[in-house]
Amino acid sequence: xxxxxxxxxxxxxxxxxxxxxxxxxxxxxxxxxxxxxxxxxxxxxxxxxxxxxxxxxxxxxxxxxxxxxxxxxxxxxxxxxxxxxxxxxxxxxxxxxxxxxxxxxxxxxxxxxxxxxxxxxxxxxxxxxxxxxxxxxxxxxxxxxxxxxxxxxxxxxxxxxxxxxxxxxxxxxxxxxxxxxxxxxxxxxxxxxxxxxxxxxxxxxxxxxxxxxxxxxxxxxxxxxxxxxxxxxxxxxxxxxxxxxxxxxxxxxxxxxxxxxxxxxxxxxxxxxxxxxxxxxxxxxxxxxxx
Ligand code: A3P
Numbered sequence: 001x002x003x004x005x006x007x008x009x010x011x012x013x014x015x016x017x018x019x020x021x022x023x024x025x026x027x028x029x030x031x032x033x034x035x036x037x038x039x040x041x042x043x044x045x046x047x048x049x050x051x052x053x054x055x056x057x058x059x060x061x062x063x064x065x066x067x068x069x070x071x072x073x074x075x076x077x078x079x080x081x082x083x084x085x086x087x088x089x090x091x092x093x094x095x096x097x098x099x100x101x102x103x104x105x106x107x108x109x110x111x112x113x114x115x116x117x118x119x120x121x122x123x124x125x126x127x128x129x130x131x132x133x134x135x136x137x138x139x140x141x142x143x144x145x146x147x148x149x150x151x152x153x154x155x156x157x158x159x160x161x162x163x164x165x166x167x168x169x170x171x172x173x174x175x176x177x178x179x180x181x182x183x184x185x186x187x188x189x190x191x192x193x194x195x196x197x198x199x200x201x202x203x204x205x206x207x208x209x210x211x212x213x214x215x216x217x218x219x220x221x222x223x224x225x226x227x228x229x230x231x232x233x234x235x236x237x238x239x240x241x242x243x244x245x246x247x248x249x250x251x252x253x254x255x256x257x258x259x260x261x262x263x264x265x266x267x268x269x270x271x272x273x274x275x276x277x278x279x280x281x282x283x284x285x286x287x288x289x290x291x
Contacts, residue, residue, distance in 0.1 A: 008146045016106060016166035019144040021243070022085040028109060031084050035111040040098040041119040042207065044080055047171045048104055048164070049134035050126035051189040053251075056080040057223040057234055058192075059100055059122070062204055065211060066218025068227075076234045084109075104165045107174035118183055120207065123175050126189035128168050129260035129272055132158050134253065136263075141248045155268055159275045169279040190257050196220040225255035 009020040013028050046052040060079045064070050080100040082088030139148040148154040161167025178184040185206040192199045200219050204211050228234045229252045236251035
């Protein structure tokens, strides 16, 4: 089977690029304006390639007290559907509460009903240079995304937000606006790597689902890169050819911090730093009043 003809096209919705495969402006509008967030929902929110599926595994295992039965018998995208794609939305609407849902949406496109709810949000941030490298490789495998071309041109696209789901900088600054809110939990991919036990304990505490030391250890073990790689319910080997060319590589690629150093040149890294400094390090200028 060969699907490329129907894939790799994008459309723009409210200034953000989305793949045509499985996404539509109608669905995105429905999600933003009509989707009803429940107080008992847990949202796993990330920019692309920031550890979304690792967090799905952790959250799935926490729900089961570390027992791997669920993660070994149910596909990860059924355990935590992708709200904004149409198959994910359909699954989210049928999901018996309490729901575990995923989203890469920038905050301005997220369901408005979140504002009136007590739903819990977990936001995972990853070093953006590693996100760039991971997304570069991923874009070569999946039919949802266009071929990224050279790393140089992809770097330009990434820095200007000309990639699916839009700018990493907008995503992060948008969601970080919720920092300090009691229903918002923020963690980094790097923290998960450095201190998986402490990270899992903190997530459990946020969810109000305290686990024993043994259960925390079971969550860490069953959500490890190696465990996920060997679990066909979590390693995307079951994803249809419609979405991914399995001959070209694996979803679980390296799973490390700092891989960007193996890919970005000094010049490319500096180009990144210049934009990062402008967008993240420096405070936003006060807008000029209109005269
Ligand atoms: P790499 O391409 O750098 O290996 P997402 O789930 O948001 O698409 O993110 C995918 C990235 O997270 C990939 O990064 C993948 O290998 C990594 N990843 C997935 N599960 C992981 C785990 N258990 N431990 C560490 N990294 C993991």
